[in-house]
Amino acid sequence: MHVFPKNTLVNTPCETMLDGECSVSVRISTPDSVPRIREFYGKRLFNLEIEGELIKDIDLIRAIDVNRVRIILGDINILEVEGRLIEALQKMGAQSVFEINPDKKLLRNINFLTGLDILVHIDMTKPVQDENALLQAVDFYLHNPMLRTPIEPIHNLLVTMNRRRGRTLWSTELENVKTNFYVSDQGEVSLSSRWIENDMKYGTLDDSVKDFMKSELYNKLATLKEEMFRSKSSCVFCGNLDVCKGFLRAIDSEWPCDIWKKVFNILQGAVREGKDLLRKIDQQKELAKSPDEQVT
Amino acid sequence: MRDSAAAGTRSLVFSGMGEPTLDPDFEEYLALAEELGFDSISLFTNGYGLKAEDVRRWKDYGLSSVLISMHGMEDGHDRNVQRKGSFREAVSAIRLYSEYDILVTVNTCLTRLNLPEIPRLCEFLAGFRVITHTLTFPEWSGNVPLYEENILDYHEVSEVAGDLIPEGNMIAMFEDMPYCLVRNKTREMQNRGIVGLLDGTGEHEFDGNARKIFPESCSGRGCVFQTVCSGFERNYIKARGWQDLKERVGRFLDLLNDPEHGDTILAELPDHPRTRRSPKGSRRRSDRGPHNSQVVIVKPTSRCNAGCRYCSSYKESQPPDMSPDFLDKMYAELFEYAALQGKKYITFLWHGGEPLLMGKSFYDRAWGLTTTVKDLRITHILQSNMLLLDNDWVELLSRYNVHISSSVDPIGQDRILKDGRQQYPDWLDKFILAASGGLHLGLVFTVTPSHIDRYADVYHFFKNLQTLSARPLGVRLNPVYPAGAAKGLDPGELIDPADYGEFLCRLWDLWCNDGKSFPLSPFTDWSEGKGTTCEFSGRCQDNFIEVSGNGDIHHCGRFTDAGLVLGNITNAKLVDILKHPQMKEIRRRSELLKDGSCKGCPFWELCMGGCPCHAYTTFGEITRETPYCPAYKMFFASSGLGSVEDKLEVN
Numbered sequence: 001m002h003v004f005p006k007n008t009l010v011n012t013p014c015e016t017m018l019d020g021e022c023s024v025s026v027r028i029s030t031p032d033s034v035p036r037i038r039e040f041y042g043k044r045l046f047n048l049e050i051e052g053e054l055i056k057d058i059d060l061i062r063a064i065d066v067n068r069v070r071i072i073l074g075d076i077n078i079l080e081v082e083g084r085l086i087e088a089l090q091k092m093g094a095q096s097v098f099e100i101n102p103d104k105k106l107l108r109n110i111n112f113l114t115g116l117d118i119l120v121h122i123d124m125t126k127p128v129q130d131e132n133a134l135l136q137a138v139d140f141y142l143h144n145p146m147l148r149t150p151i152e153p154i155h156n157l158l159v160t161m162n163r164r165r166g167r168t169l170w171s172t173e174l175e176n177v178k179t180n181f182y183v184s185d186q187g188e189v190s191l192s193s194r195w196i197e198n199d200m201k202y203g204t205l206d207d208s209v210k211d212f213m214k215s216e217l218y219n220k221l222a223t224l225k226e227e228m229f230r231s232k233s234s235c236v237f238c239g240n241l242d243v244c245k246g247f248l249r250a251i252d253s254e255w256p257c258d259i260w261k262k263v264f265n266i267l268q269g270a271v272r273e274g275k276d277l278l279r280k281i282d283q284q285k286e287l288a289k290s291p292d293e294q295v296t
Numbered sequence: 297m298r299d300s301a302a303a304g305t306r307s308l309v310f311s312g313m314g315e316p317t318l319d320p321d322f323e324e325y326l327a328l329a330e331e332l333g334f335d336s337i338s339l340f341t342n343g344y345g346l347k348a349e350d351v352r353r354w355k356d357y358g359l360s361s362v363l364i365s366m367h368g369m370e371d372g373h374d375r376n377v378q379r380k381g382s383f384r385e386a387v388s389a390i391r392l393y394s395e396y397d398i399l400v401t402v403n404t405c406l407t408r409l410n411l412p413e414i415p416r417l418c419e420f421l422a423g424f425r426v427i428t429h430t431l432t433f434p435e436w437s438g439n440v441p442l443y444e445e446n447i448l449d450y451h452e453v454s455e456v457a458g459d460l461i462p463e464g465n466m467i468a469m470f471e472d473m474p475y476c477l478v479r480n481k482t483r484e485m486q487n488r489g490i491v492g493l494l495d496g497t498g499e500h501e502f503d504g505n506a507r508k509i510f511p512e513s514c515s516g517r518g519c520v521f522q523t524v525c526s527g528f529e530r531n532y533i534k535a536r537g538w539q540d541l542k543e544r545v546g547r548f549l550d551l552l553n554d555p556e557h558g559d560t561i562l563a564e565l566p567d568h569p570r571t572r573r574s575p576k577g578s579r580r581r582s583d584r585g586p587h588n589s590q591v592v593i594v595k596p597t598s599r600c601n602a603g604c605r606y607c608s609s610y611k612e613s614q615p616p617d618m619s620p621d622f623l624d625k626m627y628a629e630l631f632e633y634a635a636l637q638g639k640k641y642i643t644f645l646w647h648g649g650e651p652l653l654m655g656k657s658f659y660d661r662a663w664g665l666t667t668t669v670k671d672l673r674i675t676h677i678l679q680s681n682m683l684l685l686d687n688d689w690v691e692l693l694s695r696y697n698v699h700i701s702s703s704v705d706p707i708g709q710d711r712i713l714k715d716g717r718q719q720y721p722d723w724l725d726k727f728i729l730a731a732s733g734g735l736h737l738g739l740v741f742t743v744t745p746s747h748i749d750r751y752a753d754v755y756h757f758f759k760n761l762q763t764l765s766a767r768p769l770g771v772r773l774n775p776v777y778p779a780g781a782a783k784g785l786d787p788g789e790l791i792d793p794a795d796y797g798e799f800l801c802r803l804w805d806l807w808c809n810d811g812k813s814f815p816l817s818p819f820t821d822w823s824e825g826k827g828t829t830c831e832f833s834g835r836c837q838d839n840f841i842e843v844s845g846n847g848d849i850h851h852c853g854r855f856t857d858a859g860l861v862l863g864n865i866t867n868a869k870l871v872d873i874l875k876h877p878q879m880k881e882i883r884r885r886s887e888l889l890k891d892g893s894c895k896g897c898p899f900w901e902l903c904m905g906g907c908p909c910h911a912y913t914t915f916g917e918i919t920r921e922t923p924y925c926p927a928y929k930m931f932f933a934s935s936g937l938g939s940v941e942d943k944l945e946v947n
Binding site for chain 2: 226236
C-alpha cells in the first residue's frame with residue numbers, strides 16, 4: 001500500500017488504515033470505529049470527519065472523544081437536530097469545525113453555530129444556491145460586534161488581503177497540492193472529494209509517487225496556471241486571481257464565481273476602509289500632541 | 297520560539313554554527329515564526345544555493361531582513377570562505393533578496409588578506425540595495441587562533457579607516473572597533489543608537505568573563521564616548537598586548553579635552569546638545585545618474601522574425617548585420633568615451649530588429665568581452681520577442697546575467713508572426729521557459745486604441761502574469777507612435793492623446809487601489825516624485841546613444857527609427873560625433889521649453905517636455921513638447937501627482 005510522506009494530511013475512510021508518518025483526517029461511520037482509529041494513528045490523527053445524516057446519530061457523536069472534529073453539514077439544517085446533540089457538539093471544543101453549504105440556510109446555520117462559539121467553514125466548492133444569503137453572511141462576519149468566532153474562509157481571506165500574504169484558498173480548502181491527499185472509499189487517491197467526483201485522480205493506494213506524477217490530474221494541477229494563460233481564460237483578466245489563485249475554476253472553467261468575486265471585492269473594500277480608519281486615528285493622535293512632539 | 301513569543305519577544309534571528317538554510321526543517325521553523333507573529337524575522341546567511349522561489353516563499357513566511365557575509369572581492373571572498381564560487385552566490389543572493397524588498401545587510405570580517413580589497417568591495421556594494429555594510433574586527437574566538445597571522449592589529453585598521461569608509465558613506469560602518477580609533481564610523485554611531493557595551497569599563501585585570509576591555513584612562517579621564525564604544529577585544533589584548541593602543545587612546549582623550557577640538561568631537565555624540573542628527577531614515581543613495589552612467593542601445597541587426605503591425609523599427613531596406621569583429625572597435629570607442637566623460641556605469645541594451653537572430657556565438661563574444669573590463673560596471677539587457685529562445689539561450693543569458701525585456705499584447709491583434717498568426721501563444725511558451733530558467737524579465741506594453749476600453753484587462757493581465765515568474769516583473773507602457781511600420785497605419789489606429797490620457801488615469805487608479813503591487817513604468821517613477829525614465833528625465837542627451845550594425849551613431853533607438861544619423865564610429869571619434877548640431881538642439885530643448893511652451897506648467901518637473909523623438913516624429917521639430925502633452929496633463933491633474941501638496945510632500 002502507498003505510504004504518504006511525512007508532513008502530508010490524508011483524508012481517508014475509517015476502513016482504510018494508512019501506515020507511515022503522514023497525518024490523517026478520518027471519515028468515520030460507526031461509533032465502534034473511533035477507539036480503533038485512535039489507537040492505530042495515535043498522534044498522527046489530525047481530526048475525525050462526520051458527514052451528512054450521521055450527525056443525527058447521537059451514539060456516534062457521543063463516541064467521539066477527540067477534540068478535533070470536522071462535520072460536513074451538507075443539506076442539514078442545524079436547527080433540526082435535537083438538543084442532546086447540540087450539547088454533545090458543544091463538548092467537542094473550539095477545534096471543531098462545521099463545513100456548511102452556501103445555501104438558503106447559510107445565515108441561520110452560521111448564526112446558530114457561532115453563537116455557540118463553534119467554528120464554521122463555508123464550502124467554496126459547492127455552488128452558491130442563495131447569493132443573498134452569502135452576502136448576508138459576509139456582512140454578519142464584518143459587522144456583527146457580538147461575533148467571537150471566525151467564519152472561514154472569509155476570515156482568512158480578510159487577514160490575507162490585509163497582510164498581503166498568508167494562506168491561499170488552495171490551503172484553506174484543504175487542496176494544497178504539496179500536503180493534501182484524499183482517499184476515496186474505493187481506495188482511489190486524489191486531491192480532494194471534488195476532484196474524485198469529477199473522475200480526476202492520481203491513482204490508487206497501490207500506485208507509487210512516480211505513478212501519481214504521471215497522472216492526468218497531477219499534470220493538470222502542475223500546469224494549471226500556465227494553461228490559464230495559454231487559453232487566455234477569463235481568469236487571467238480577473239482582478240481577483242491573486243486571491244482565488246485559480247481555485248474556483250480549477251475543474252470547470254465556466255464555474256459561476258461572480259458571487260465570490262463580489263465577496264472578494266467587499267472584503268478588499270473592508271480592508272481599505274480599515275486601513276483608512278487606522279491612518280486617520282494615527283493622524284488625530286499626532287494632531288493631539290503638542291507641536292514640539294509632532295513628527296515632521 | 298513559542299516560549300519567546302509568549303514572553304513578548306518581537307524579533308527573531310535565524311543564525312547558526314553553520315548555514316541555517318541548510319537545515320532541512322528551516323522552512324518549517326520560518327512558517328512557525330510567521331504563525332507566532334514576530335514583528336521582524338532575520339536570517340544570517342552566506343547565500344548558498346539560493347533560488348528566487350526560495351526567496352519568494354520565505355518572504356511570504358515573513359522574512360524581513362538578511363545579513364549576508366562577504367569577505368572580499370571574487371577570489372578574495374572564495375579564498376576566505378574556502379569554497380570556489382561562493383562570491384557569485386553571495387552577490388546573487390543580495391540581488392534576489394533586494395528584489396523582494398527584504399532588507400539586506402552585508403558583513404565583512406576584516407583580515408590582512410582582504411584589507412586592500414575593502415574599498416573596491418564597498419564601491420561594488422554601492423551598486424546594490426544594501427542598507428548596511430559592516431566591517432567587523434574579528435572576535436578572538438572560533439578559528440581565529442589558527443589563522444593568527446591573518447588577524448589585523450587595531451592600528452592597521454585605524455590608519456586606513458578613512459580610505460575604507462570615506463566621508464559621506466552612510467552605508468558602511470565599523471563593528472567592534474573602539475570609537476577613538478575610527479571615530480564616528482562605528483556601527484553604534486552610524487546607527488545613532490546607544491548601546492550598553494560597558495561590561496569591561498575601567499578594568500585592567502582579565503577576569504575571563506567579559507569579552508571586551510577598556511584601558512583605565514577611558515573611565516579615569518571620563519570619556520563620554522564609552523556609551524557608544526565597543527572597547528577592545530579582551531583575548532586580542534591577552535595575545536598581543538596593548539601595543540601602542542593606550543597612547544592612541546590617550547591622544548584621542550587629549551583632543552577631547554582640548555577646548556579647540558573637544559566641541560567638534562562632542563558634536564558626534566548622540567543626544568549631545570551639539571549633536572546634529574541625520575534626517576530620519578537618511579542613508580546614502582546610489583550616486584548613479586546621467587552624469588556617470590551611460591545607456592548604449594546596440595542594434596546589431598534590423599532583421600526580425602515577427603511582423604508587428606506597429607513596429608517602429610521596421611525598415612524597407614535593411615542595413616547589414618553587425619560583424620563580430622566590429623565589437624572590439626565599438627567597445628574600444630565606447631570605453632574611451634566613458635573614461636573621458638567620467639562614466640562609471642554602462643548599460644548595453646541589445647535591440648533590433650530581433651537581436652536573437654544574431655546567434656549565440658555573437659553574444660557569447662559580445663558579452664564575454666565585457667567581463668574583464670575594470671573600472672566600469674557593465675549591465676546587459678536584451679530587448680527581444682523571445683521567439684527563438686531555447687534552453688541554450690537561457691543558459692547563455694544566465695551565465696552573463698543578461699536581463700530580457702520583451703513586448704507582449706494579450707488583447708490586440710497587432711503583434712503577429714510573419715505568417716500572420718498571433719505571437720502570443722509562442723511568446724507565452726518562451727516566457728515560461730525564461731521565467732522558469734530564473735532569468736530577469738521585464739515587459740513592454742505598447743498602448744493602441746484597442747486597449748483604451750480594456751484598461752482593466754490590461755492591468756489585471758500584467759498583475760496576474762507575475763504569478764508565472766519567481767521574480768517581480770516590471771512593466772513599461774509606451775504609446776504607439778508613427779515610426780517604422782506604424783507610419784503606414786491609419787490615423788485611427790494611432791492613439792489619440794486624450795484617449796491615452798484617459799487610459800493612464802484609469803490604469804493609475806487601479807494600480808493605486810491595488811497597493812502598487814508591481815513596478816509599472818512610468819507610474820513608479822512619477823509616484824516617487826520625478827520622471828526618471830529617459831523620456832521624462834529632460835537629460836536623455838547626457839547618457840543615451842545608439843550604435844547600429846554598420847557603426848552609425850544615433851541619439852537613441854527612437855531616433856534610429858526616425859533615421860537621424862549623427863555620424864559613424866568607423867571614421868570618426870564618438871566624442872566628436874556627439875558634437876552634432878542635433879545633439880546641441882536636444883541639449884537646448886529643456887531650456888527652450890521651460891521658457892517657452894511649457895512655461896508655468898505645474899507638471900514640468902514630472903514631464904520635462906517628454907520625449908524629443910516623439911516631438912520630432914509628430915511635429916518634425918525636436919524642440920517641440922511631446923505630442924502626448926494633453927495626455928500627461930490630464931493624467932497629472934487627475935492623479936494629483938502634480939499638486940502643490942504633493943510637491944511639498946516630495947520635497
